Amino acid sequence: MTHGTHTVEKIGGTSMSRLSELLEPLFHVSDPKYDRIFVVSAFGGITDLLLEHKKTGEAGVFAHFADETEEHAWHTALSKVEQSMREAQENVLDHPADRAEARDFLRERIEGARSCLIDLQRLCSYGHFRLSEHMGKTRELLSGLGEAHSAFVTTQLLRRHGVNARFVDLSGWRDDREMILQERIEDGLSDIDFSSELAIVTGYAQCTEGLMAEFDRGYSEVTFSQIAALTKAREAIIHKEFHLSSADPKMVGAENVRKLGHTNYDVADQLANMGMEAIHPTAAKALRQAEIPLRVTNAFEPTDPGTLIDEAEAEAGVAEMVTGLETYALELFEQDMVGVKGYDAATLELLKKHDIRIVSKATNANTITHYVDAPLNRVRKVEYDLGKKYPSAHVNVRATAIVSVIGRDLRGLHVLERGLGALREAGVDVISAHQTTRTVDAQFVVRRDAFDQSIKVLHDTFMDKANEDQKAA
Numbered sequence: 001m002t003h004g005t006h007t008v009e010k011i012g013g014t015s016m017s018r019l020s021e022l023l024e025p026l027f028h029v030s031d032p033k034y035d036r037i038f039v040v041s042a043f044g045g046i047t048d049l050l051l052e053h054k055k056t057g058e059a060g061v062f063a064h065f066a067d068e069t070e071e072h073a074w075h076t077a078l079s080k081v082e083q084s085m086r087e088a089q090e091n092v093l094d095h096p097a098d099r100a101e102a103r104d105f106l107r108e109r110i111e112g113a114r115s116c117l118i119d120l121q122r123l124c125s126y127g128h129f130r131l132s133e134h135m136g137k138t139r140e141l142l143s144g145l146g147e148a149h150s151a152f153v154t155t156q157l158l159r160r161h162g163v164n165a166r167f168v169d170l171s172g173w174r175d176d177r178e179m180i181l182q183e184r185i186e187d188g189l190s191d192i193d194f195s196s197e198l199a200i201v202t203g204y205a206q207c208t209e210g211l212m213a214e215f216d217r218g219y220s221e222v223t224f225s226q227i228a229a230l231t232k233a234r235e236a237i238i239h240k241e242f243h244l245s246s247a248d249p250k251m252v253g254a255e256n257v258r259k260l261g262h263t264n265y266d267v268a269d270q271l272a273n274m275g276m277e278a279i280h281p282t283a284a285k286a287l288r289q290a291e292i293p294l295r296v297t298n299a300f301e302p303t304d305p306g307t308l309i310d311e312a313e314a315e316a317g318v319a320e321m322v323t324g325l326e327t328y329a330l331e332l333f334e335q336d337m338v339g340v341k342g343y344d345a346a347t348l349e350l351l352k353k354h355d356i357r358i359v360s361k362a363t364n365a366n367t368i369t370h371y372v373d374a375p376l377n378r379v380r381k382v383e384y385d386l387g388k389k390y391p392s393a394h395v396n397v398r399a400t401a402i403v404s405v406i407g408r409d410l411r412g413l414h415v416l417e418r419g420l421g422a423l424r425e426a427g428v429d430v431i432s433a434h435q436t437t438r439t440v441d442a443q444f445v446v447r448r449d450a451f452d453q454s455i456k457v458l459h460d461t462f463m464d465k466a467n468e469d470q471k472a473a
């Protein structure tokens with residue numbers, strides 16, 4: 001396949017909130033370069049308010065609307081998100097004309113969505129129409145608001161600084177045409193001259209298959225990778241707040257981490273599994289198949305090439321990153337379990353029913369423990385249902401964390417052994433530890449309150465000088 005000369009570049013929510021700091025470093029507004037397509041996420045925290053908090057599960061507009069919590073709860077939540085979107089735009093826009101225009105845009109979108117939801121509720125009060133049947137579309141409508149807003153504001157800001165930027169709204173707002181994702185993208189980009197226009201594209205794209213339904217949170221990377229693949233980009237670039245580093249700089253200190261520099265898609269998938277979202281797994285697949293190299297950069301350090309992700313194999317056993325995830329341990333203990341089938345299947349069915357993701361699991365003769373990534377209220381529902389199904393069993397839920405050491409090839413590093421030793425020396429109790437046969441990661445389950453400490457201990461152990469030297473050798 002012949003690739004174009006352009007790049008497709010994504011800006012994540014955290015960096016979007018600092019947009020005004022990116023004008024020169026990233027957009028080179030004093031001497032703009034074109035042949036770049038930008039795909040933007042909503043400003044940081046906005047999608048959490050529109051839908052639900054990604055980590056805590058705290059209800060946003062969608063969750064209030066779907067669960068019909070209190071009478072006016074979703075209205076209040078929508079006004080709250082409008083307020084936050086307003087603050088985000090006032091933070092980046094200086095010019096009064098831009099501010100006024102952005103306020104009008106925001107009001108039109110928010111009030112449009114509000115009327116639509118009120119009409120839907122009214123329609124569904126008749127009984128022939130079920131609100132539950134429209135939840136998917138409602139979720140899509142709400143998510144699109146975040147990216148439409150951020151892309152609009154970005155375009156305004158760039159135009160004010162002399163860049164020929166163009167707002168590309170793929171969110172399907174007031175558009176009654178039915179399109180699959182590819183058609184939506186092609187339609188949005190069809191008349192743009194990339195050599196003289198900087199396209200600022202919404203990370204949300206409305207399509208018949210449903211971007212949220214298929215990919216859920218982190219969807220803007222899917223739009224980004226599809227655009228890169230369809231336009232045959234030279235390179236796909238994700239701009240982040242930090243370099244992709246050996247651990248979260250906020251946890252172990254920016255001065256203690258090192259940039260990955262080069263890694264492969266296998267590692268990127270493990271990071272996604274641990275909630276790190278180096279890149280959405282589906283996005284990685286699209287880029288890999290289209291043979292487009294992916295680069296993850298620090299948006300604020302434009303001259304640094306960042307980290308290249310490709311299919312390269314590791315040459316030596318090297319630990320590349322320590323990352324972790326807060327989980328709940330759901331334990332089912334039943335004395336009579338030995339020799340009886342069905343306990344595991346019943347638990348899995350309930351986890352599926354309540355849409356709970358399993359990160360890890362351990363079993364013995366009479367106990368099954370699932371380590372899951374889900375908000376506590378949903379885990380409690382499984383605990384309750386399991387208790388009802390097996391009245392003589394003991395079911396309990398504990399707050400844990402899984403800390404994982406990840407690398408393209410960990411062979412020869414004795415990660416489990418050394419990790420357990422280091423954690424013991426630091427006084428951390430390890431609840432369980434395991435490694436799969438493919439040696440790309442080793443996981444340690446610890447109590448939730450030992451999460452931060454465990455990350456630091458394992459980072460010190462595996463990212464030390466000796467490891468650096470081994471890598472250089």
Ligand SMILES: Nc1ncnc2c1ncn2[C@@H]1O[C@H](COP(=O)(O)OP(=O)(O)O)[C@@H](O)[C@H]1O
Nearest residue numbers: 012013014240241242243244245246247248250
């Ligand atoms: N290994 C890591 N390297 C870099 N950042 C990390 C790492 N692990 C966690 N993070 C955290 O991820 C956060 C989100 O970063 P970023 O990807 O820019 O956000 P967004 O999802 O909004 O694009 C950062 O603030 C950083 O603290």
Ligand SMILES: N[C@@H](CC(=O)OP(=O)(O)O)C(=O)O
Nearest residue numbers: 012013041047217218219220
């Ligand atoms: N804003 C959306 C889409 C996204 O990809 O965001 P981010 O790039 O900030 O992870 C979300 O939170 O799911």
